Amino acid sequence: PFFFAPSADRRATLTTGSIFAPGRIPRSGMNVASRDSLARPWDVHAERLLECTDCHSSVNNPAHFAESSETRPQHLRYDARRMDIGEYLLQPSHEFARGRSAQTTARRDLDDSMRRCESCHQAEAAHDWLPYRDRHLMGLQCEACHVPEQFGTTLANIDWTILDRDGEPIRRYRGTTGDPDDPRTLVEAYRPVLLPRADASGQTRLTPHNLVTSWFWVDGSTGAPVSRKRLEHAFLTGDGFHSSMLKALDATGDGKVSASEQGLYNPHQVNVLAARLEEVGVSDPQIRGEIQPFGTHHGVATGRWATRDCRSCHGEGSRTTEEFWLADFAPGGVMPEPVGDSGVEFAGELKISECGHVVYQPDPKLAGLYLFGTSRAAWADSIGRLTVLLVLAGVFLHAGLRLILAQASRREERS
Incomplete structure (x- = not known):
């Protein structure tokens, strides 16, 4: 049985919680809550032996090649003039097709070059049971219902305003409070937040995302983030934390910084660390926070496990309006801001909840959506x-x- 620990080498799982694997959840080494009742695979496409390149093919593969809509004549649906298979085998491209990713801004010319759900599936033929079928298909991406939950340990926020004794930022995860590297740690599924995003056709649909929030120091004179090397020089010594940092963070006075003390909870702590940064050459250090959306497109469930209950969205407790937890607190009291180039519309409100957590409150009305049983018109x-x-x-x-x-x-x- 396999076990996935959070790792930068598994970036897709780390940032979205999705695991593209053919096995079934109860047979894995993951300690998923209520796993015995989850008789489903991690991803239905992996279970049915699809491989990554079946969707993310080489961009010059003649079997899948599609010319960009920017250069293709409008009247031409298919162009038979393409690379010969023999030529392709001699010189395959190492650039791979992809969708329109919220988390990647590089090589936008490759956006929407991969196969989408509708490339293989005819949604109209499988959703006769769905009331207002066409309206749902117009307003929702397939993943909104077919990726209802994610079961991998998922990054929620990363705090670069302080470092631990090993020089690492403080990372916090969704669905788990224990050591994410320990297979015994219980992992509870989380529900991705539905955010409006324009697809290849220009149609805006609700699409599931994980939101990863980051806080970090910047140089006030340039706006550039403070480097990791400089943070280590300011905050750490050969045997642990710098004395001024230890004194500021150690609320209990035991000479240690516990997990609950790893954070900037008050202005005094901010001022102490800012002074340390100024001592190592940072001009006017300031804290910034940003929210990066990550689209969840793997971990696809079959119809049995997909969202089928109308009350999930229409009625009290709708997932289209439920608060999405970002962090237990805002370091230095700085509220984060969404990144500006993700293509995702943040139709909602960033706020502090009643228990002091930083949360995002979606509002379908701001996205121009009206949901029966949920939305209200004055x-x-x-x-x-x-x-x-x-x-x-x-x-x-x-x-x-x-x-x-x-x-x-x-x-x-x-x-």
């Missing part, structure tokens, strides 16, 4: 209240007139 509420008042007024008026006429009729009978 004008519709006003019309509804007015209608109720008019009905009540009509009832009382009708009852009053009947009472008056009945009394008048009795007086006439007596006379």
Whole structure:
């Protein structure tokens, strides 16, 4: 049985929680919560023996080649003039097709060059049971329902404002509070947040994402992030933390910095570390925070495990409006900001929750979406209240007139 520990070598799993593997979850070495009831594979495509290159093919593979829409004539759907298979085998490209990734800005010319769900699947043929089918398909990416949860240990935030004794930033993960490198640590699935994102056709659809929040020091005069080498020089010595940093962080006075003390919780701590950075040559050190979305496109579930309950989105507790946890606190009180080149629309609010956590609150209304049972329109509420008042007024008026006429009729009978 395999076990996936967080690692930069497995960047896709680290940043999204998705595991592209054919085995079934209960048979793995991952201590996933309620695993015995999850009789599903990690990814249905991997289970059915698809390989990475079936979707992410070489860009000059003649079997999959598609000319960019920017250069292809509008009238041409298929161009038979392409590289011969013999030529391809002699000189295959090492550039691979990809989608429109929220987390990658390099080589935008390769965006939307890979196969998408609709390249192989005809959604209309499999969703006859779905009310308002066309409207759902227009407003949702397939992954919004078919990647309802992710089961891998997933990075939630990374704090570069301090370092641990080994010179590493403080990383925190979703769904687990123990050591993520320990196979015994319980991993609970998380639900990706649905964010509006434009696809290759220009249509904006809700797409599942993980949000990774980072805090780091920058040089106030240039705006450039402070290098890791300089952070180590400022904060660490040969035998641990610099004395001023240790004194500022050690709230209990035991001479150690525990896991709960690893953070900048007050202005004094910020000032102490900023002073240390100035001593090593950083001009006007400041803390910045940013939120990077990572699209979750692997870990695909079959129809049985996909979202099928209308109440998941329509009604109280809708996943389209539920708070998405980013961090337990904001280092130095600095609220993060979304990166500006992800192509994702942050239609919602960044805020501090009642328990002090940094959360993102989606709002479909800001994305121009109206969801039955979830969204509310002020004008519709006003019309509804007015209608109720008019009905009540009509009832009382009708009852009053009947009472008056009945009394008048009795007086006439007596006379």
